[in-house]
Amino acid sequence: MALDVTSLLASSQQSPPLEQLLAAYRTQLSRPLDTLKQRQQQLQEQQKLLASLRTTLEALFFSAQSLTLPGAEGNFVTRKTQSSAPDTITATAQKDAVLGSSFVHVDRLARNDTLVSHRLTRTDPFGLSGLYHFELTAAGTTALVAVTLDGTEDTETALRKIATAINTTPTIGVVATVITDTPTTVRLTLTAKQTGTSAAIRFTDTDGLLAALGWSAGMFADPENRTVMTETSAGYQLGRASELNAQLRINGISLIRESNTITDALPGMTLTLLRAQQPTDPDVTLTTTVDVDTAASFLQTILDRYNSALKELNSATKGALKSYPAVRQLLRELRTLVSQQLGTGPLQVLRDIGITIEQDGTLKLSDRSRLERELIAGSERVAALFTSPGGFGERVAALLQDVIGSSGTLRTQWQLVSQRIQNLTGRIRQLESRIEQQVEQYRKEYLKLQQLYSMATAQMGILSNFALLPPGMFNG
Template sequence: MTGISSLGVGSGMKLSDTLTALSSAEKQALVPISKQQSAATAKLSAYGTLKTAIQAFQTANTKLKDAALYTATSTTASSTAFSADTNGKALTGKYTIAVDHLAQSQTLTSAAKTDIKAAIGSDDASRTLKFVTAEGKEKSITLTKDQTSLSAIRDTINKSDAGISASLIKVSSTEYRLSLTSTATGTDHALKSLSVTGDDTLHSFIGFDAADKDHSGMTQSVEAQNASLTVNNVAIVSSSNTITDAVEGITLKLNDQTSGNQTLTVSSDTSKAKTAITEWVTAYNSLQDTMASLTKYTAVDAGADPDSKNGALLGDGTLRNIQTQLKSILANASGSAVYKTLSQAGITTDPTNGQLKLDATKLANALQVKPEAIRDMYTGDGKKTGVTTVLDTTLSTFLSSKGVLQGATDTISKKLNHLTEQYNTASKRIDDKIARYKTQFTNLDKMVSVLNNTSNYLTQQFDNTSSKK
């Protein structure tokens, strides 16, 4: 029997069109599942968008948790010989400062050598360099017989974390000296002694004794020195040029000696707190915009698909719960005895959209007059009270691995997996049914083709018989 190359060719019937129509009809059963998959995928993406917006607000909120922000100060120096940084504990006012001299590091210099790679020590297998500082700290370094040249000593010391920086100084076209400088300034960090055991030759070249400088191999080319200054005519000595504990809340950085007394002015600086609060309001409003977009409702004509117009989280309980908690915190979480609500400090809520409105003038006045009260309103006790404190705890709970967002995401993911299984099962069932239809149509096509051929043959035979008569 001749095979059928294309469905319907043998019979002349439109079996291929019929099979296509049947396939389309069967696949309509997949449409509801596919719609559910699309909705679940959109919801999963929406939760990701919501999480990102909450994280952005959390970042802005974290900045406001810094209690020092609200009592921040700025400094102005009358001389470039020093500068200053302040924290929230610095008191406003003027300070008279005079810098007599800066702290400096000790530097030791060796005798000159013409070959920086030539061994200086003996051929013994090893020797030990021992550093002892004026404050009594010790550090030992072992050198092999191949590590006694100027360059090798330099490299070994620099790798040892001994508190010493080693370098080579070219003093002429043919001569070099080894230079050792304390990495920290001040007399306490100067070397009291540098000795070499196990190699007298190297010791005589690199050894140093602060108590017997004339018989030392190394020469002290720069003497260690502490910084000396006065603040409001009070003498201060420091091993460092950065002084953190002389005046509470102020870090002084000495750059040079001063010519007589100079002035450091510490002033209140509300700009940092105002900027952080403004960014906080902006981040909160951005979060509200995101929520509004995700819960958007748009009326559609009867019979139209509402999912194409509405937000993916319209009517979602998780988002609604987050909104409710945030509104409650903003209304009730003040930790200040002066400012009971945000509105008293210039921040109100727009009842039409839930966004915050900032009265910049009112906020600036409050920060200028009562910065501590603004601080207490936001930070509270730093544990259980204060707007930002309570928000931080709540936002962290939202975003945790066991929080409501993760729970909602996990639920949707499970639903998507179940829908995928449903879709695959239904699709296979439809494919199997269409395959059976195709087999049946193919057999029908062949059968009709055979019957047609038989009919044509018989008709031809009858015609032949009739013509002979």
């Protein structure tokens, strides 16, 4: 009986390709590998959540810790001052500012001293050459200025060289400016960088250069009778140096200051004078009150960080970290802490300042008016809930220290998870390598069998051809 080689070949061609067979074989071998990878993914998710949780808890920890530092109560003891004429005077208040009103009248603003040269014709030859020195004293400093002239300069060019030399001298207390006051004339002005009599401008004309500008020592010999400039002649803008100082009255008391920014007149307040008033103008009322907005904003920042930590802890205990007892314990302790007594004075619990605990455990400033009343009654009492020993800051910081520290619970757990991931990664790589070796061995065996099959098929074809020959074809 002849072999049906055609049927055999057809059957072979209908079999799955080699790569499909290898893929199926690899899938069968990879079932343990899939289990390891799934566990690796779970651990990576835990690692990610532990890192995120630690970051969130660190933000709360540092906020709580800052409440234990010296001066932390200042974040609650806040003041603000409102001016009835903010175009005339403004004021800022620190925590030690006295609550209430003060009445201010600005008689004169502090001014920068100004010295002006003669009016000189721009194109006239200046007529001096050589190296010139002079000293300028202003704003508490004396500086030596050097100017070189070559004798070819016109007046405007010479003045600009002098101005440049002054302005480029280190520690100089004035600013020099060349002003073209008419189309044909110029003047040099010196303006003190600071206000007040101590910044008044004086000079020493060592080589006679300043005399060419109309300046002489006699101009300021009497500080209260200085030479005053005119439209053409040199002099000071103000004849009396004392008029460089600010003058004001606070609650009827006269004050003189060298600056328009005054920090030592009213306790805890900085006054900024902007405009002088007429004698008949009404006094400006400065009213200092508790700055509820600033205190509430600071308090809300603390609540937000607490709430973020609580929400993330709550989510973690229901998700990838549900098997971590330390996380559940921290959640319970935080929720318990904020419901307990935090102070020993008139204010003892958070609800005393209008903070309530919501159903999910988060904190909410639900009664702002109560917070405002307590801040007005005594900001220090509100601060004590958070900044005093045994208060919110100290207790939260102590609770979190053991959790987020370098040897804390979260750090330890993160390291353990990282080690497990590393171990699993090694096992996965080994198993993947072993699977690929087995698949490659299967490939080689298959190809070898396929080669033998091809050889057998060829031999069967030859035999089939012999079977089809006529009988006796090879007889003698």
